[in-house]
Structures are given as C-alpha cells and as structure tokens.
Amino acid sequence: MFSEHDVRFSEANLRRYVQLGLVPRSRRIGQKGKNQGSRGVYPIRAVRRINLIKKLMAERYTLEEIQDKFLAFKDDIETLDEASSTLLVRFEDKIAAQAAGHRRDRLFDELRAVRRAAAELLEAVHRLEKLLIPAAGARRPRGGGVADPTELL
Template sequence: MATALSEAQLREIEAANAEGLTSQEIVRVFADRKVRFSEANLRRYVQLGLVPRSYRVGQKGRHQGSRGVYPIRAVRRINLIKKLMAERYTLEEIQDKFLAFKDDIETLDDASTKLIDRFEAKLGELPATNRRERLFEELALVRRAAAELLDAVHRLEKMLIPAAGARRPRGGGVADPTELL
C-alpha cells in the first residue's frame, strides 16, 4: 500500500479532472492507486481547514439538484498531508507549519486570474481603437503586477513556514532519552 501519489499521477489526475471532483471521486482516485483514504478523512481535513471546501454545481436536467465538487487542488493538498503524516507530523503540526496560508494564497491566485480573464473578455468585445489598445496595455501591467504580488506572497510564505517535507529532528512520539538532558 503506497503512502502517497507520485507527481506524475497527480499531473494525470489534474489534467483529467480540471473542473474538480466529488468526495466519492476523490476517495476513488486514491483507492485506485492503492493509497488509503476515506470520506471521513476528507471531512476531517475540510473541517480543520487543511483542504478547500467543496462548491455546489447544478446538475443538467430539470429538478436534478446540485452536487458538491472540490477544486482539483484538493487532491494535491491531500497528497501533501499524506506525505507529511508518513513523516510522522500530526494534523495540528501540518495545519500550523505547512498549510497556514495555502488557502488564502490559492484564493488570491484564483480570484486575480478570474478577474483578469473577465477584463480581457470585456476588452475583446470593444471595437479596435487606440483606446482599446491602451486598455490592453494597462491590462498587461495589471497581469504583471498580479504575478509579482503572488511571487512576493510565495516568497514571504517560504520565509515564514519551513519547506514541506523538511526532515524533523526526530520521528515524533516519545522523546529520545538524549533530548531529555
């Protein structure tokens, strides 16, 4: 039984499910690759803020209701948690040390991308004029500023939070006798 997915597996899953996955699909993604994971784990991770919440997506057809879909980044986040737990980190340590800012950074990234895409679509509707060209130039500056902001936020996060996967001085659990001295 594997403890986590490989980078190649993660990329394959992300490419095939860009729109997100239901809780059952997430569990199946891990089970199909022989990694133990359950819906109970998913619910706990969401409650602790380790994994982003699902959002409702309407079903096609009349009176079909909606279903909860998790953003595809949830799979990568769960995988990171699985790796860190295999290194004997507790969920509380993972929450405090590694994922403290992840959701906010990802929300900032998603929101800025969505906003810039909406501006670009709106500008694309305008007639080809000098004004439109100036607005596209302004949009390019905004896009660059958003990328610089995200780069700066990632740098700050890395300065504040130790790198994920960094080795612990000991394996967790009971202290080594020499540590008690």
C-alpha cells in the first residue's frame, strides 16, 4: 500500500515495528491452490499507526519514546473499541431475530442505552489517555540527531 502511494517504507521496518509492539501483528491468510502458502494481512489500523510513527519520527522522537509516550495504550483502546462494536452488532442481530412485540422493543431500548454507555466509556478512555500522554504534535527542545532538510547547507 505504501509503495502504491510513493511512501518509503521497508518490509524490515514493518517487521521491526511489529516486534516492538508498535504495529499489530498480521493475520495469516492461506492462498488457494496447492503449495501456495499464506500471506500476512494487516488491519487498517496498522496503516494509521505507521503513519503516526513516521510523523513522530519526523519530529525527531525515537522509537523508544514513541513506544513509551504515544502508543502505550493504543492497542488496548483499539481492542476495546473493536470488541465492543462486535459485541453490540451481535446483540443487535440476536434482538432482531426476536419476535416483534413489547419484549423486543424493550431489548432494543436497552441496546441503545448500552451503545451510549460504550461510546461514553471510549470517550472517557480517550480523555484519560490524552491527560496521561503529551500531545503527539507537541514539539520539545532536542539536541543532536539528524538535521532537518531545511537545515542542510
């Protein structure tokens, strides 16, 4: 995907980011046909995460700083979001299969309340994360490192 958009990003960097826990692991998908093996498929959040990492590295953060300061809670928050969404869809499907009537209406009302509570929980978790972790775009003084392209002579 990166090469299609002329973004420099190597497979070695991807492997390193996965090993450091910065990017979620791939899921292996088997290829059709005899002896075709399998290939790794990454969730779309991996692309967003890589873009964030590249942005922070351009701001001269190290991988260790990024890991400690910016991505400390990301995987757990994303897992919570995905799991709650999946669970709510399963509840909705189960309720939709119920016979029409007062009980079904009451279940849908309860589901709406649970959806609101889940959304409020995620908002609260994001707020807490922002309070604990400095803004990603915040610059801080830093010596050494590679010169910015605008600093090159």
